[in-house]
Structures are given as C-alpha cells and as structure tokens.
Amino acid sequence: MLNIVLISVAVIGGLGLIFGVGLGIASKKLAIVPDELLGEVRELLPGVNCGGCGYPGCDAFAKALCQEQASISACAVCVADNANQIAKVLGVEAGEQKRLVARVMCIGVKDKIVEKFDYYGVQDCRAAVSLSGGAKACPVGCLGLGTCQKVCPFDAITVDEKEGVAHVEADKCTGCGRCALECPRNTITMLDPENRVYVACRLHQKGRAVKEICKAGCIGCGICAKVCKFDAIEMVDNLPIFDYDKCVYCGMCAKKCPQDAIEFIKKPKLKKEE
Numbered sequence: 001m002l003n004i005v006l007i008s009v010a011v012i013g014g015l016g017l018i019f020g021v022g023l024g025i026a027s028k029k030l031a032i033v034p035d036e037l038l039g040e041v042r043e044l045l046p047g048v049n050c051g052g053c054g055y056p057g058c059d060a061f062a063k064a065l066c067q068e069q070a071s072i073s074a075c076a077v078c079v080a081d082n083a084n085q086i087a088k089v090l091g092v093e094a095g096e097q098k099r100l101v102a103r104v105m106c107i108g109v110k111d112k113i114v115e116k117f118d119y120y121g122v123q124d125c126r127a128a129v130s131l132s133g134g135a136k137a138c139p140v141g142c143l144g145l146g147t148c149q150k151v152c153p154f155d156a157i158t159v160d161e162k163e164g165v166a167h168v169e170a171d172k173c174t175g176c177g178r179c180a181l182e183c184p185r186n187t188i189t190m191l192d193p194e195n196r197v198y199v200a201c202r203l204h205q206k207g208r209a210v211k212e213i214c215k216a217g218c219i220g221c222g223i224c225a226k227v228c229k230f231d232a233i234e235m236v237d238n239l240p241i242f243d244y245d246k247c248v249y250c251g252m253c254a255k256k257c258p259q260d261a262i263e264f265i266k267k268p269k270l271k272k273e274e
Helices: 002-028 035-044 058-066 078-090 125-129 147-153 179-180 223-227 252-256
Strands: 101-104 157-160 165-168 188-191 197-199 234-235 239-242 262-264
Touching: 035 058, 035 179, 058 078, 058 239, 101 165, 125 147, 147 157, 147 179, 188 262, 197 239, 223 234, 223 252
Parallel strands: none
Antiparallel strands: 101 188, 157 165, 197 262, 234 239
C-alpha cells in the first residue's frame, strides 16, 4: 500500500514539474509584447530585412528580442550605438558584435573553368544547380548567375559577365550572411576581415584531378606551407589551413602559389596628415 502511495506521489510530482516547465516556456514564447517596447526596439534596428539574424525580417527579430528569444549580437548590420540602446531598453547585455565579411571562395573565371554544357535557363544559381548540378564542372565553384547579387540589400556584390564569378566589395558588406545562405554551392564564406589571406578554392582534390576541371583551383601541392617561415599554414585534406595567430601577412604564400589560388589582401596604407 505504501509503495502505491509513493508511486502516485512521484507520478503526480513528475507531471507537475513537466507542466510547470511547459508553462514557463509557453509564457516566454506566447508573451504579449507591449506595442511601445516593440516599436522602440524596431525603430533602433536597421530595417533592411536581410534575414542574416535568422529571422524573416526586422519586425520578427524585434519581437524575438523583446521575448528574450534572440541576442542583439545576431544582427550584424546593427551599429554599436543602436545595439547598446536596444540593450538599455530591454535591460540586457548587448553582447560582442564581431563583424564578418563575405568572401567568394572561387577564382574560376570563364577562361579557367571547364563547363559541362551550355546553360540557357533561368539566370539563377539555385535553378541552375537543379539541372545536373550546374554547368560548371567544379562542384563547389561559383556559377556566376548572380543570385547572391540579387539578394544582397547593400549592393555589395557584383558579377562580371565576362569572368562569370561574383565579387564582394568589402567596404559595403555588412556581414549579414544572406548571400552565403542563398548560395546553393556554399561558395561564399563569412570570414573575419582581419584575416587578409586565404585560399579562394574549396576543392579537396589534388593535382591533375583539379586541373581537369579548373586551371585556377588549388592543386594541394603544399608549396605555400613549405615557403611559410612562420609555420602558419598546414595542409589538411589537400587544402591549406591558415593559423592567423602565426601569420604575419608577408604574402609569400600567395606569391609562390603556382595556381594563384591564394588571395592576399594588402592592408591599406594610412593617409599622411597634411
């Protein structure tokens, strides 16, 4: 009899705990946000509706912030002053906002890349991929049909018709990541703008196998790692991986790369004061 009573108490207690947790979660998700608070937060957001935060637009993101379901730092476009004001309004920490920049990990321009067939379909990378994976033989190369350019709210991406590869203007890029999300081949990667050297290729094949589909792709020769005097490069699965804590940005790896597959962005010189 005592065992039955104890089991009953345990079951009821367990159900009470489950229902309590459920109600707590529901109270957060279904909480009614005051219009004034929601409006104030929404006013401080950039209003570009880029979707980089993971929400369909700034309205949805503002609501998520008010319901404590999102972090202010998730908005890469929001300037620091506005982020701090939002944090003050909500009584939370703004969190560290680390700016990222979109980089196109492909330099396979039209005279370098092999095409499997002539594509005359819809000028959209996602549509092209649905047709045998796209016209370009490289499975991770930029298709150059401009889907990333169309979805960028900041006009930071252009596609040169002659080259057939997307280019990002770093000064305009806010790091929202929408282009990377829309790219069907994952050719666009979000990187720290301070990391000014990287291999602009994602092919993990080697030597002849690469050259058969792209004359500009990384062939995994490892010369970049050998010439680096600072042990800042390690070859992993036929691609160079950079240790940016060791890299001094001398540019030797890019200079010695036989394929010119390593992008090296020189640090801009400071203007002399008159």
